[in-house]
Amino acid sequence: MMDGPTDAASIIWYLAVLVLVGSSLLYRRIAWRSAIGMAAAWVAVFAIILTIVSYRNGIASIAHRVSGDILGRPRQNADGNALRVALAEDGHYWVDGTVDGAPTRFLIDSGATFTALSGAAATASGLQMDTRRIPVTIETANGQVQAARSMVSSMQVGPIKMDDLPVVVSPAFGKTNVLGMNFLSRLKSWRVEEGEMVLEP
Structure with a gap:
């Protein structure tokens, strides 16, 4: 008669451990995804800045042409x-x-x-x-x-x-x-x- 409750408690305990471990792994997985996403965002920001600096004359030229077309200036x-x-x-x-x-x-x-x-x-x-x-x-x-x-x-x-x-x-x-x-x-x-x-x- 004692085996039933003991087995049930063990199962509950193991389930609780699995939930805790799973939650920890899920949290770590989300954290890693956030870190990777943040790193990718910074790489993109630096790439955009580098592109703007490298092609600033061309970008300025295009901007001037567009403004000239809109405003009718030479x-x-x-x-x-x-x-x-x-x-x-x-x-x-x-x-x-x-x-x-x-x-x-x-x-x-x-x-x-x-x-x-x-x-x-x-x-x-x-x-x-x-x-x-x-x-x-x-x-x-x-x-x-x-x-x-x-x-x-x-x-x-x-x-x-x-x-x-x-x-x-x-x-x-x-x-x-x-x-x-x-x-x-x-x-x-x-x-x-x-x-x-x-x-x-």
Whole structure:
């Protein structure tokens, strides 16, 4: 008669031990999974940071292009000391710069001999016309126009800065300002690369 209760108690005791051991193993298993998951998360974080640091210029370039598309600005970005300018929808390369500190938008035109400023851009930058010299005859899409000569003390586009750059000025240019060969020829190089105009000082 004593065997029955004793066997039942033993079974209960063994079951309790198994539950405790199983619970301990389950806890350890969950803990290990958490540790592995945390380690994987940190590896992913460091990988993302390394990728951002390694490709920061490319990421900045993409961000600038996207913002330019959204806001309608000319797409340009500095690449070290060089300037990369994306092709605009009109098939031309446009760049933002300054003329003696005044913001000015330029069309890059390797077919133009001179850097040319509109009357409005010249007025905004405070340029003085050289009335002692004969005006220059410029060929435009609308025919020949007479342009006055002037000198820009400081012109900058992106990271590229030039001092004492001769320019021509005429109201006949309308609102268009042109970066011509007398600007481009002072650069180390200029070229088209993967659809972008690359200017290197």
